[in-house]
Amino acid sequence: MNAEKPETNPMDVDDVQLLADYRNGNAEALGLLVEKYKSPLFGFIYKFSEGHEDADEVFQEVWVRAIKNMNRYRQKNLLSWLFRIAHNLMIDRIRRRKPTVSYDTPATDDGVAVSDQLASSRLGPDSESGGRDLGLRIEAATQNLPLEQREVFWLRMQGGLSFKEIAKVQKCSINTALARMQYALSKLRNDLGDEYRELQEAG
Incomplete structure (x- = not known):
């Protein structure tokens, strides 16, 4: 009887290895990357969003853009790169809605x-x-x-x-x-x- 394969903890796998696996056609590697950085990335996006639904939309778009450019990614810090994509997306959205925030704003x-x-x-x-x-x-x-x-x-x-x-x-x-x-x-x-x-x- 074959033992079940233990579940992979994304925090235990190096980004370089996960990126290499994804580029070689391993879709699971991308899922591990998303899970690994979900908390800090989503938390950051949420601070500049209008709610959970808005933040989730930006979060998904960040990964859509990241996937499109994954083969060209050559930086050392993946999270920093994801933050930069999120930054560009949020700047575009903020410019479109032009919010005003003050101490009297809910x-x-x-x-x-x-x-x-x-x-x-x-x-x-x-x-x-x-x-x-x-x-x-x-x-x-x-x-x-x-x-x-x-x-x-x-x-x-x-x-x-x-x-x-x-x-x-x-x-x-x-x-x-x-x-x-x-x-x-x-x-x-x-x-x-x-x-x-x-x-x-x-x-």
Whole structure:
């Protein structure tokens, strides 16, 4: 009796090997790549989308474009390349809809404004939901950042990209990427007050 083949964990397989397998006709390799980077990529896209359905549409389009150009891909960091594709797609969509976001703009489905979220009860070290609350407050605060600064912040904090990689995504110099991050952190420090220290510890 043949033993069942153990399920492959995409995190255990090198990108170079998966790309080589896909180029050789192994469709499963592509599925492993999608699964491997689904969490950071979808999470990043969601931060700049109008909801889950909108984010899912962009996520799928990122992979459609990636597949079309997979044979020409020669970079070292696949996730950075996927972020760059997502960046270009989202810039196009944002330009088409030209949104305006301010502290008085509802930031959540229940209509709570960013200013109201930031003015909610302060976090305490003994709060069971402290980490989750801080995450929600940070996400709300970033909505008031200029697009370029908000993108740098999430590429760094959620995507884990280096500033060299972020510069490639945004098509700017490393110094510009660093400056955008500094401006973003400065504004978040003003908005979050004492909670900013927790953000620094998390980063």
